Amino acid sequence: MSADNGRYVGLAPVRDGNPVPIRVAQVMGKMLGGGVESVVMNYYRHIDRSKVQFDFLVDADSTRVPEEEIKALGGRVFRIPPYQHPLRYRKELVRLFHEEHWPIVHSHINTLSVFPLSAAKKAGVPVRIAHSHSTMGKGELAKNLMKLALRPLSNLYPTERFACSEYAGKWLFGRNADFTVIPNAIELEKFRFDPIIRQETRKELGIADDMFLVGHVGRFMPQKNQAFLVDVLAELLPQKPNTMLAFVGDGPDRPDVQQHAQALGIS
Incomplete structure (x- = not known):
């Protein structure tokens, strides 16, 4: 698998014999300044970016995308059709996955992760992560019905499963599913x-x-x-x-x- 002008040995990319960061495609959905975006950006600011880099796939109608900061940290932003247009959305994802050769796709859009992760599987992405950040929302009948319809498909395409809590993981993946809990982290000094x-x-x-x-x-x-x-x-x-x-x-x-x-x- 190629990475820029290099290649991957397993998942560790090298260029001209030298290691370069693994690039992870973070599928964010709509970046509107909400909690999930804050969590991902907090991790991005604090990881060892000489080893791992993030690229952000965001819906074109996103309103709060910190593009300048992402670019300054070494990442890239790819704007794609909103998921409300599923055919265009999936087609563009398949195209990007084929062209960019990300070895890891990490999806943060709950039950909707079935769409980017199925596209990633079609494109041959070896590591496909589904991340459960929530359950059903109070007072959101239409969204909840859609979540219940898609939830049985949540285990079809990921190779890895993450969740912000045991409850969120069991809700999306099932009580007996194998998933890893990654607690949401904050910068404590900012709130001292x-x-x-x-x-x-x-x-x-x-x-x-x-x-x-x-x-x-x-x-x-x-x-x-x-x-x-x-x-x-x-x-x-x-x-x-x-x-x-x-x-x-x-x-x-x-x-x-x-x-x-x-x-x-x-x-």
């Missing part, structure tokens, strides 16, 4: 408590030092269940009146959560 930043941020937002502040960071969508946090706040306020709940994020459920808070009189 800093009293100066705390004071400055509270001053900027007009929040008193003695206010009991509860923060939530995430998109407003059914899986995050922000309405439940509003219910918790309603129960907490009679006991601790100086409490504030702050949401950081946006999304389709934001108006409903705001209306729920208004209905409870705690907006």
Whole structure:
């Protein structure tokens, strides 16, 4: 198998007798600034890129692709037709897999991984990874029906199975399936408590030092269940009146959560 102008010995690529990084095709689906993209980028920033490099295959309608950072780290971005056009999507994947000769394809799109991994198998990619990052989403009937329809196919094409948790792995691959749990990692230093930043941020937002502040960071969508946090706040306020709940994020459920808070009189 060729790699750039070289060849692969097993999966270890060499060029002119010298080792070069193994390139892994990361099938991301839509990069919209969500959690899966953050996880993959965190790993990419911290791996030994002299040994392993990532190329990102993203849907053409992605809105948050860190192309400059990816290129600076040595990776590449390939924009492909959205998976909502399955024939064009699969055709382009087969073409890319044949042309680029990636030895590893790593798909992060849950039950939809059946499409890129079947294309990878057709193209002769030796290592095909399916990665389960979630289960079914609350309040997403159409998506859940599609997931249930595709889930029986999830073990047909991968040679390796990864999951972010035991539950996510068993949901996608089955209770008795062989899969590897890879916990989602974060950079702890970025989130270390800093009293100066705390004071400055509270001053900027007009929040008193003695206010009991509860923060939530995430998109407003059914899986995050922000309405439940509003219910918790309603129960907490009679006991601790100086409490504030702050949401950081946006999304389709934001108006409903705001209306729920208004209905409870705690907006």
